[in-house]
Amino acid sequence: MTRDVDLLITGGTVVTMDEERRLLPSGWVAISGNRIVAVGSGDAPDSVWRPKRRIDATGMVVMPGLVSCHGHACNSLVRGMAEDRPLHEWLTEVLWPAMSHAGPDEVYRGALLSAVEMLRSGVTCFADMWTEVPSTARAVEQVGLRALLAYNLRDFGDPEKTTVELGRAVRAWRECDGTGDGRVRVGLGPHSIYACTAGMLGRARELATEHGLLLQIHVSETRREFEQSVEQHGVSPIAYLERMGFLGPDVIAAHVVWLGDGDLETLKQREVSVAHCVASNLKLGSGIASVRDYRNAGVAVGVGTDGPASNNSLDILADLKIAALLHKGVGRVPKEMPAADVVAMATADGASVLGLGDELGRLAPGRLADLILVDATGAHFTPFHPHDPNQVYAHLVYSAKSTDVRTVVVDGRIRMLDGAFVGLDEKAIIEGAQRASSRILVAAGLLPASGH
Amino acid sequence: MTRDVDLLITGGTVVTMDEERRLLPSGWVAISGNRIVAVGSGDAPDSVWRPKRRIDATGMVVMPGLVSCHGHACNSLVRGMAEDRPLHEWLTEVLWPAMSHAGPDEVYRGALLSAVEMLRSGVTCFADMWTEVPSTARAVEQVGLRALLAYNLRDFGDPEKTTVELGRAVRAWRECDGTGDGRVRVGLGPHSIYACTAGMLGRARELATEHGLLLQIHVSETRREFEQSVEQHGVSPIAYLERMGFLGPDVIAAHVVWLGDGDLETLKQREVSVAHCVASNLKLGSGIASVRDYRNAGVAVGVGTDGPASNNSLDILADLKIAALLHKGVGRVPKEMPAADVVAMATADGASVLGLGDELGRLAPGRLADLILVDATGAHFTPFHPHDPNQVYAHLVYSAKSTDVRTVVVDGRIRMLDGAFVGLDEKAIIEGAQRASSRILVAAGLLPASGH
Numbered sequence: 071m072t073r074d075v076d077l078l079i080t081g082g083t084v085v086t087m088d089e090e091r092r093l094l095p096s097g098w099v100a101i102s103g104n105r106i107v108a109v110g111s112g113d114a115p116d117s118v119w120r121p122k123r124r125i126d127a128t129g130m131v132v133m134p135g136l137v138s139c140h141g142h143a144c145n146s147l148v149r150g151m152a153e154d155r156p157l158h159e160w161l162t163e164v165l166w167p168a169m170s171h172a173g174p175d176e177v178y179r180g181a182l183l184s185a186v187e188m189l190r191s192g193v194t195c196f197a198d199m200w201t202e203v204p205s206t207a208r209a210v211e212q213v214g215l216r217a218l219l220a221y222n223l224r225d226f227g228d229p230e231k232t233t234v235e236l237g238r239a240v241r242a243w244r245e246c247d248g249t250g251d252g253r254v255r256v257g258l259g260p261h262s263i264y265a266c267t268a269g270m271l272g273r274a275r276e277l278a279t280e281h282g283l284l285l286q287i288h289v290s291e292t293r294r295e296f297e298q299s300v301e302q303h304g305v306s307p308i309a310y311l312e313r314m315g316f317l318g319p320d321v322i323a324a325h326v327v328w329l330g331d332g333d334l335e336t337l338k339q340r341e342v343s344v345a346h347c348v349a350s351n352l353k354l355g356s357g358i359a360s361v362r363d364y365r366n367a368g369v370a371v372g373v374g375t376d377g378p379a380s381n382n383s384l385d386i387l388a389d390l391k392i393a394a395l396l397h398k399g400v401g402r403v404p405k406e407m408p409a410a411d412v413v414a415m416a417t418a419d420g421a422s423v424l425g426l427g428d429e430l431g432r433l434a435p436g437r438l439a440d441l442i443l444v445d446a447t448g449a450h451f452t453p454f455h456p457h458d459p460n461q462v463y464a465h466l467v468y469s470a471k472s473t474d475v476r477t478v479v480v481d482g483r484i485r486m487l488d489g490a491f492v493g494l495d496e497k498a499i500i501e502g503a504q505r506a507s508s509r510i511l512v513a514a515g516l517l518p519a520s521g522h
Numbered sequence: 523m524t525r526d527v528d529l530l531i532t533g534g535t536v537v538t539m540d541e542e543r544r545l546l547p548s549g550w551v552a553i554s555g556n557r558i559v560a561v562g563s564g565d566a567p568d569s570v571w572r573p574k575r576r577i578d579a580t581g582m583v584v585m586p587g588l589v590s591c592h593g594h595a596c597n598s599l600v601r602g603m604a605e606d607r608p609l610h611e612w613l614t615e616v617l618w619p620a621m622s623h624a625g626p627d628e629v630y631r632g633a634l635l636s637a638v639e640m641l642r643s644g645v646t647c648f649a650d651m652w653t654e655v656p657s658t659a660r661a662v663e664q665v666g667l668r669a670l671l672a673y674n675l676r677d678f679g680d681p682e683k684t685t686v687e688l689g690r691a692v693r694a695w696r697e698c699d700g701t702g703d704g705r706v707r708v709g710l711g712p713h714s715i716y717a718c719t720a721g722m723l724g725r726a727r728e729l730a731t732e733h734g735l736l737l738q739i740h741v742s743e744t745r746r747e748f749e750q751s752v753e754q755h756g757v758s759p760i761a762y763l764e765r766m767g768f769l770g771p772d773v774i775a776a777h778v779v780w781l782g783d784g785d786l787e788t789l790k791q792r793e794v795s796v797a798h799c800v801a802s803n804l805k806l807g808s809g810i811a812s813v814r815d816y817r818n819a820g821v822a823v824g825v826g827t828d829g830p831a832s833n834n835s836l837d838i839l840a841d842l843k844i845a846a847l848l849h850k851g852v853g854r855v856p857k858e859m860p861a862a863d864v865v866a867m868a869t870a871d872g873a874s875v876l877g878l879g880d881e882l883g884r885l886a887p888g889r890l891a892d893l894i895l896v897d898a899t900g901a902h903f904t905p906f907h908p909h910d911p912n913q914v915y916a917h918l919v920y921s922a923k924s925t926d927v928r929t930v931v932v933d934g935r936i937r938m939l940d941g942a943f944v945g946l947d948e949k950a951i952i953e954g955a956q957r958a959s960s961r962i963l964v965a966a967g968l969l970p971a972s973g974h
């Protein structure tokens with residue numbers, strides 16, 4: 071007896087990232103609605119499943135969609151215009167001034183551009199932090215991704231701003247949470263301990279607890295932030311947040327580069343998740359997070375591309391390679407950071423970081439159907455010996471290119487098929503973003519008005 | 523009056539990498555035979571040049587072909603099969619045993635695979651080190667690249683081997699030097715101070731001086747090598763080589779991670795060039811070369827992908843990003859390693875490292891016509907503001923993907939046009955390499971005989 075399913079993907083090497091890390095050299099995935107119904111291997115599917123639609127994944131790796139745990143999608147408008155600067159200077163002299171000229175339309179166009187780039191790169195779910203949540207939500211909905219959008223709270227010591235911004239955050243949540251057929255979740259994003267008063271951080275914590283929202287915050291990104299915290303609060307940023315009762319399992323701490331004594335224990339005890347932004351931390355000279363230690367301590371660590379103005383791309387496969395290389399290289403520990411663990415950071419672990427550990431990040435029955443097909447037939451992917459799981463993981467981390475991602479399914483819907491978007495005009499999106507970028511850069515004096 | 527040329531490339535953003543680092547937002551390049559005749563900007567070309575063939579580079583960056591200064595092309599056969607090991611273990615337990623089963627045909631097929639990967643990635647010239655020089659030369663000739671192939675000398679303390687291997691090296695030089703219409707040069711590649719006796723190193727030096735050959739050698743790659751040298755020779759690897767009179771402007775030192783007192787001064791004084799293999803050094807846990815110091819001291823530094831078994835790719839654009847990020851990040855010096863300098867490492871500086879500083883690496887009249895067209899219209903390349911040179915260089919280092927390389931010209935001949943190879947059957951090459959890989963891995967016991 072056969073059972074009807076909406077989509078059957080057959081003939082690929084299925085990297086499940088499930089609890090047993092099963093890898094099926096000739097596997098299949100059956101999907102109904104937005105959920106995975108079954109995953110298996112061999113010739114069974116045709117006698118069991120009668121699919122409405124079928125994708126032949128011969129020569130492909132089928133794996134969970136990639137999860138990026140921290141970023142600022144609309145910052146694509148400033149990509150490549152804020153180079154060779156440390157974080158504080160980058161933020162206050164280029165990024166914030168430039169983006170202050172971006173209204174809802176520009177933010178939408180920047181976010182749309184990034185959503186397209188992420189879709190092409192196999193990112194099916196991302197965490198974002200910016201103020202114009204409705205603009206970003208619209209882009210996410212249109213491109214078909216899944217996202218956690220945290221309203222970016224900053225008051226810079228001004229209590230009037232505290233109230234106004236918190237009010238906006240709540241409105242953004244009410245307006246956008248659950249949109250895109252539930253793919254958009256809204257959270258709170260108090261920027262950092264240096265851009266938010268204790269009052270704002272405290273209120274954000276209360277609101278998060280009251281409404282069950284996730285909190286996304288930049289934590290201990292630079293040595294400057296760490297030292298300022300010690301100077302102003304007498305303790306490290308993490309100890310300061312712990313002291314005010316901010317930390318908990320609903321907190322996604324981005325960066326976490328600088329730790330004081332006891333901070334790692336605090337992160338573990340409070341079940342705080344970490345978004346490791348390897349490229350951005352290196353580029354801005356912020357430092358190198360000891361993610362091997364975090365992982366060994368049992369802290370959930372995902373990978374975040376960070377915004378396209380400090381990376382400068384949203385190619386999370388490239389970031390996985392950088393992370394693996396960096397952490398092997400810096401400690402001169404080539405045996406550590408095995409490729410399978412690195413893939414986990416952008417799939418199962420990343421899903422956990424975003425509070426979706428039971429829903430996403432693994433190809434297993436009952437999970438949301440977010441998955442990608444990665445072409446394994448290119449010269450750079452050769453030789454391919456799928457019966458050796460280690461080689462498959464190594465290829466995904468070290469050899470795969472984001473352009474190998476050929477097909478993307480999010481929430482059971484095919485959003486890209488063999489490199490072609492379904493229902494999206496990529497060229498128009500690129501042109502719209504280009505114009506929006508010119509507008510804000512000219513307004514900010516970063517580009518001359520002529521010649522564009 | 524118009525002048526006949528063979529090829530005219532118009533309408534692109536020309537990144538010349540010439541002495542003035544001119545960047546021409548609407549530029550053109552005229553080519554006759556295998557040389558660049560002129561580079562300019564604006565609408566002039568049609569009134570001046572009458573081309574046999576024309577390439578429209580609208581939406582493209584036109585730049586010098588990329589130069590990879592160290593690698594082992596045929597090692598692609600072992601890609602992804604030698605993971606999570608430090609150099610010595612990787613070399614003696616996997617790489618050498620596996621490659622010992624590779625005869626001339628397997629080496630040819632592995633090198634051909636790598637040549638195809640390099641061509642697709644915009645690498646037009648590479649330095650290689652392996653024993654089967656004729657096999658690699660054949661692959662280079664077929665794919666149309668330019669290469670320096672160093673015969674890999676090793677005697678492991680056995681004087682009989684010294685003579686045999688040096689004889690083979692000289693034969694390889696006589697047989698292959700100047701093949702491929704002069705694109706193939708052959709040099710000597712004494713492996714390292716730990717795989718070569720002082721006698722072999724001395725003879726290699728003599729032969730190089732006598733015949734004007736380049737010397738390629740792994741130098742001070744690991745701390746183990748450094749410490750062994752101090753133990754056995756009383757000095758660092760570089761001081762040991764200096765003491766025996768080995769060093770000179772014809773030496774390409776690969777890796778150079780560990781320096782003793784005075785070593786940097788020695789490198790500078792002897793005008794030794796360095797091939798920085800950032801990905802490989804990190805992956806094998808060898809350490810981090812202080813290339814900022816080398817560059818500041820005036821030592822020529824290029825980038826090498828190293829072999830595909832320790833990277834695991836030949837994507838030099840990816841390596842440029844890793845190098846820029848690493849050296850900004852490790853020293854927390856975001857202002858250093860500006861993108862233009864990083865691009866130079868893979869173009870003009872790389873050419874200098876390979877002794878072709880007057881011939882390659884810049885788009886300028888009289889230079890060899892090795893150049894690539896990089897698509898600047900993708901979402902990840904947006905916004906693109908070509909009137910801002912900094913942004914163009916930043917995009918090339920941080921945002922460009924190897925798959926953006928659409929067209930490749932080597933020695934004046936179009937080898938890839940808008941992603942399509944000219945006269946190469948890529949699929950057959952990939953399949954041939956896959957079979958060759960299976961053969962040697964099965965023979966080495968690294969893959970089961972069944973299932974392939």
